[in-house]
Amino acid sequence: MVRNAVTDDALIAALHRAGTVRAPSSLLARVLSAVGVGTQYASLPTDIGDIWIAWTARGVRAAMRAASAEEFAQWYAGRFGVAPARVSALPVALERGVRAVLAGDGGRASLHFDLDALTPFEQQVLQTTLRIPRGEVRPYSWVARSMGRPLAVRAVGTALAHNPIPYLIPCHRVVRADGHLGEYSGGGPGAKRDILDWEGVDAAELERLARRGVRFIGSDTTHVFCYPTCHNARRITDPHRVPFASAGHATRAGYRACKVCAPASIAA
Amino acid sequence: MDDALPALLARDVDAGFERLVVAFQDRIYGLGLTLTGSPADAEEVAQDTFVRAHRALRRYGPERIGELKLRAWLHRIALNVVRNRVRVRRVATVSLDAAWAVGDDVTSRPEAVVMGRASAAEMRALVASLPVGYRDAVVLRHVQQLSYAEAAEALGRPVGTVKANVHRGLGLLRLALEAREVV
Numbered sequence: 001m002v003r004n005a006v007t008d009d010a011l012i013a014a015l016h017r018a019g020t021v022r023a024p025s026s027l028l029a030r031v032l033s034a035v036g037v038g039t040q041y042a043s044l045p046t047d048i049g050d051i052w053i054a055w056t057a058r059g060v061r062a063a064m065r066a067a068s069a070e071e072f073a074q075w076y077a078g079r080f081g082v083a084p085a086r087v088s089a090l091p092v093a094l095e096r097g098v099r100a101v102l103a104g105d106g107g108r109a110s111l112h113f114d115l116d117a118l119t120p121f122e123q124q125v126l127q128t129t130l131r132i133p134r135g136e137v138r139p140y141s142w143v144a145r146s147m148g149r150p151l152a153v154r155a156v157g158t159a160l161a162h163n164p165i166p167y168l169i170p171c172h173r174v175v176r177a178d179g180h181l182g183e184y185s186g187g188g189p190g191a192k193r194d195i196l197d198w199e200g201v202d203a204a205e206l207e208r209l210a211r212r213g214v215r216f217i218g219s220d221t222t223h224v225f226c227y228p229t230c231h232n233a234r235r236i237t238d239p240h241r242v243p244f245a246s247a248g249h250a251t252r253a254g255y256r257a258c259k260v261c262a263p264a265s266i267a268a
Numbered sequence: 269m270d271d272a273l274p275a276l277l278a279r280d281v282d283a284g285f286e287r288l289v290v291a292f293q294d295r296i297y298g299l300g301l302t303l304t305g306s307p308a309d310a311e312e313v314a315q316d317t318f319v320r321a322h323r324a325l326r327r328y329g330p331e332r333i334g335e336l337k338l339r340a341w342l343h344r345i346a347l348n349v350v351r352n353r354v355r356v357r358r359v360a361t362v363s364l365d366a367a368w369a370v371g372d373d374v375t376s377r378p379e380a381v382v383m384g385r386a387s388a389a390e391m392r393a394l395v396a397s398l399p400v401g402y403r404d405a406v407v408l409r410h411v412q413q414l415s416y417a418e419a420a421e422a423l424g425r426p427v428g429t430v431k432a433n434v435h436r437g438l439g440l441l442r443l444a445l446e447a448r449e450v451v
Contacts, residue, residue, distance in 0.1 A: 006445045011438060012410050018391035019411030023297035023314060024307075030315050031289050035322040037282050058282060081290060116283045120272065 028082045039084040041072060044095060046102055048195060051167060054084050055094060059112030062164040063098075065187060079164060080117050101168050104134040104199070113165060121152075125159040132173040135200040136229040136261070139177040146262065161185055172196055179210020201229060214243040216263050218255045225250040230261035278334040281325045288338070289318050295339075295412060296346050302411050303350045303403070305396040313353070317346040343408060343422040394444055402437030409434045 032038045039061055041054040052072035054062040062079070066072035069086055077083045090098065097111030115123045128146050132138050140160070144153045156174075163171040166186030172195045176182045181203060184192035193203050209215075209228055217233040218225035220240050225247075226233035244250040247257065247264035257264040273291065276284035293314060300313030321342060325333060395403060395411065408419035409430070419434075420427040 006442045008438065008442075011442055011445070014391050015395070015406065015410040015441075016413060018388045018395065019295075019298040019302050019407070020388075021294065021298045021301055023293040024311055027293055027297065027311060027314055028286070028289055030311075031293075031318040031322075032286060034315065034319050035285065037285060082286075117286055 025077075025081075026083075032082060033085070039076070039080070039082060040087045041069075041076065041084040042087050042089050043069070043072075044090055044098060046099070048102070048167065048198065051098075053090060053094075053098065055090075056114045058114035058116065060094070060098070060165055060168060061114045061117070063166060063168050064164075098168065111168070113169065118164075121155065122159045122162070125156050126163060126165070126169045126171075129160065129163075129169055129171055129174060132170055133231070134170070134173075136227070136231070137173045137175045137196065137201055137206065138227060138261070140174055140182070141177060142227075142262070143174055157183070167195070173199075173201075175206070177210075177215060179207040209243070212243070213245045215246060216244040216250055218242040218244055218250055218253070223255045224258050225255040225263060226258040227261045227263050230258055230263075232258050232260055274334050274336055274338060277325060277336075278330040281322070281333075285322055285325070288321070292338070292342055293318075296342055299343060299346050299407065299412055300350065302392050302395055302407050303347075304353075305392050309353070313346060313349050316349045317342060320345050320349065337418065337421065340414065340418040340421040343412065343414065343418075344424070347404060347422060394441060398437055398440060402433050402440065405430050405433035406437035406441070410438070 029038065037056055037058075039054050039056050041052060041062075043050050043052045049065055051063050052066050052069070053060060054072075054076055062076055064072060064075060066075065073084055073086065089095070093110070101111050113126070115126060118126070124147050125143060128143050131146070140153050140156050141150070143160075144150050144156045147156075149156075160171040160174055161183045163169055163185045166172065166184065172184055172186060172192045174182070181189050181192045181196070183189070186192070186195065196203050206228060214228070216225045217228050217236060218241075219233075219236045220242050224232065225242075225244055242253075242255075244253070244255070250257075251264070273284055273288060277288065296317050297310050297314040300310030300317075301307060304310055304313060324345075328336075395407060398406065404423060405419065408414045408422055409416065414422065416427050416430055420430045423430060425433075
């Protein structure tokens with residue numbers, strides 16, 4: 001009779017395989033609801049159409065347009081790995097906060113976001129994007145520079161393309177430096193143009209400036225230069241508007257960067 | 269694993285909790301499955317483990333959370349959950365005979381085939397049938413792949429004891445697999 005020796009290596013490999021399993025997809029939702037940090041969702045009719053909103057006790061988790069509750073829930077589960085629970089409407093305070101942000105009433109202070117499921121980098125990108133005022137746009141490189149990560153422009157673009165809270169965290173206000181609007185997680189470039197129009201940004205004018213190679217506008221009275229949509233730039237009257245192709249050109253002409261829109265770092 | 273997680277939990281438990289569950293749910297479910305042999309029990313064990321972890325984190329101060337070795341700590345909680353469940357209502361243990369009944373009477377076979385035929389479910393049944401002390405040590409070290417130091421911390425036992433129990437447990441498993449083959 002032949003005995004088959006079972007080596008330690010083979011045994012250990014088999015043991016490891018035995019424990020390599022995936023938890024059921026229902027586990028996360030069950031745990032979170034058991035400890036009271038589950039996600040709920042409802043739809044909200046707004047001027048830009050019905051928006052589905054998902055939130056936790058910590059704030060808004062996601063906002064997205066969807067054809068049905070099922071479509072939204074499916075997208076959310078795919079994105080966050082946990083199924084949200086549907087409720088009939090947003091809590092009153094939450095709805096007030098969302099409407100204030102959409103209307104540009106500076107209601108941001110009363111609206112909280114729950115970014116916990118995102119990476120620290122993504123969180124930083126979205127927090128930075130929140131600082132762009134309604135009616136203005138900034139290039140991706142501005143976000144990267146403002147975060148102190150000037151070389152991370154591409155990663156910023158990726159993070160914004162995956163923004164789970166478009167409309168409320170205004171990733172539509174971040175555009176390409178060459179005047180193209182770029183990707184938009186809230187429904188592609190067309191939707192991005194629509195929402196910028198609705199906020200009062202003249203996207204066609206931005207593209208015209210970009211085609212002429214104009215990236216910045218300076219004032220020959222203050223010798224300050226800005227991004228074209230900065231409210232300081234829009235106040236400059238036509239006779240005093242000086243176009244610049246780069247921050248370097250502006251600086252060499254004796255202009256300094258606007259402190260509000262920060263078109264260049266202090267060192268540039 | 270996520271190095272920033274203890275710091276995040278120390279700052280704000282609820283902020284880090286979902287990430288904690290996402291990071292460890294497969295492992296803790298796998299632990300429950302190997303210790304109980306039942307998917308339904310394993311899911312309950314995993315859920316109870318995380319709920320207890322959440323309760324503990326709420327109670328601990330930031331300093332204590334920041335110093336937690338999350339992997340060993342969660343395994344320790346899960347082991348306690350399994351022990352308490354057994355105390356409350358005895359979990360059906362899988363008999364060795366049942367686990368081996370699928371073998372036929374071929375007397376000689378290459379080892380790869382021997383191990384290949386021991387499916388993951390069979391291996392789990394074999395492991396679940398080990399004496400508890402050996403079972404827990406083998407599972408932490410070789411199913412969950414904790415270091416001996418982590419396993420010792422999770423078990424609340426000296427490293428030497430854990431090593432000895434792993435060694436004896438592996439010996440029993442090897443005998444069982446070989447015996448199955450020559451029956």
